[in-house]
Amino acid sequence: MTRTIFSAALIALASIAALAQSPAPEAPKFEVATLKHAKGGGPPGDIPRNMDSSPGHFAMRNVPLRYAIEWAYNLKDYELSGPDWIKGPDERFEIVAHASGPASDDEMRVMLQALLVERLNIKLHRETRELPVYVLIPGKGPAKVKAPGADGDAGLSGGMTGVLFHKQPISRLTFMLSRRMDRPVLDKTGFKGIYDFTLDISGLNNFSGPPPAEDSATPSIFTAVQSDLGLKLEARKEPIEVLVLDWVNKVPTDN
Numbered sequence: 001m002t003r004t005i006f007s008a009a010l011i012a013l014a015s016i017a018a019l020a021q022s023p024a025p026e027a028p029k030f031e032v033a034t035l036k037h038a039k040g041g042g043p044p045g046d047i048p049r050n051m052d053s054s055p056g057h058f059a060m061r062n063v064p065l066r067y068a069i070e071w072a073y074n075l076k077d078y079e080l081s082g083p084d085w086i087k088g089p090d091e092r093f094e095i096v097a098h099a100s101g102p103a104s105d106d107e108m109r110v111m112l113q114a115l116l117v118e119r120l121n122i123k124l125h126r127e128t129r130e131l132p133v134y135v136l137i138p139g140k141g142p143a144k145v146k147a148p149g150a151d152g153d154a155g156l157s158g159g160m161t162g163v164l165f166h167k168q169p170i171s172r173l174t175f176m177l178s179r180r181m182d183r184p185v186l187d188k189t190g191f192k193g194i195y196d197f198t199l200d201i202s203g204l205n206n207f208s209g210p211p212p213a214e215d216s217a218t219p220s221i222f223t224a225v226q227s228d229l230g231l232k233l234e235a236r237k238e239p240i241e242v243l244v245l246d247w248v249n250k251v252p253t254d255n
Contacts (some may be wrong), residue, residue: 033097055102064088082245
C-alpha cells in the first residue's frame with residue numbers, strides 16, 4: 001500500500017514538472033500582414049481606430065505610428081511616451097492585416113502588438129509618472145447634464161459656441177478637451193452612462209495654458225464648463241501609468 005502511494009506521488013510530481021517545462025503558448029498573430037511606410041495623402045483622423053469593420057480584418061492607412069501603438073495597447077495619447085517622430089507628420093505608416101478567422105478587437109489588439117514588436121523591433125516598459133493634468137469634478141450645484149432623448153443617433157452637433165453632446169459619456173468630453181488643452185483631462189465626476197449636454201468650446205480656440213484672464217466676448221473653457229455643465233476643471237498632478245518606448249525602428253523589416 002505504501003509503495004503504491006509513493007509511486008502515485010512520483011507520477012504526480014513528474015506530471016507537474018512536465019507541465020512546468022511546457023513552453024507558454026504563443027500570442028496569437030495575424031495570418032497575413034503588411035506594415036510599410038505610407039506614400040502620403042490627406043491628413044489622418046484624430047482618433048486611433050481600426051479602419052476596417054470586417055471581423056478579423058485590420059487596417060490603418062497614412063497614420064503616425066503612435067496611432068497604431070495606442071490602438072494596439074488601448075492607450076490614450078498621454079499614456080504613451082516615445083520619440084517625437086512617432087507623432088508624425090513626416091513618418092506615416094500603412095498597416096493591413098488579416099486574422100485566420102473572425103476576431104474581436106481585443107484579440108486583434110494582441111495580434112497588432114506582436115506585429116509591431118516583430119517588424120519594428122519595439123522595446124518597451126511601463127512606469128508610473130506624476131503628470132500635470134486637469135480633473136473634471138462636480139461643481140457646487142447639480143450638474144447640467146440630463147438623460148438622453150430617444151430621438152437621433154449618438155454624436156456631436158452644433159458649432160464652437162454650442163456643441164451638443166447627444167447620447168455621450170462624460171469621457172467623450174474629456175477626450176475632446178485632452179486633445180485641445182495643454183495637458184490631459186481626467187474624468188473624476190463619478191457620472192456613469194450616457195447623457196445629453198451642451199458646452200461652449202469657443203474658449204479652446206486660443207487656449208495655451210492655465211486659466212486665462214476672462215474675456216467678455218469669449219469665455220474661457222474653465223468658465224464655460226462651470227456655467228454650461230455645473231462642473232469644474234481643476235489643475236492637479238496625478239499618478240499616471242505610462243507605456244514607455246525604449247526603442248523602435250523607423251524602417252520596418254520586410255513583410
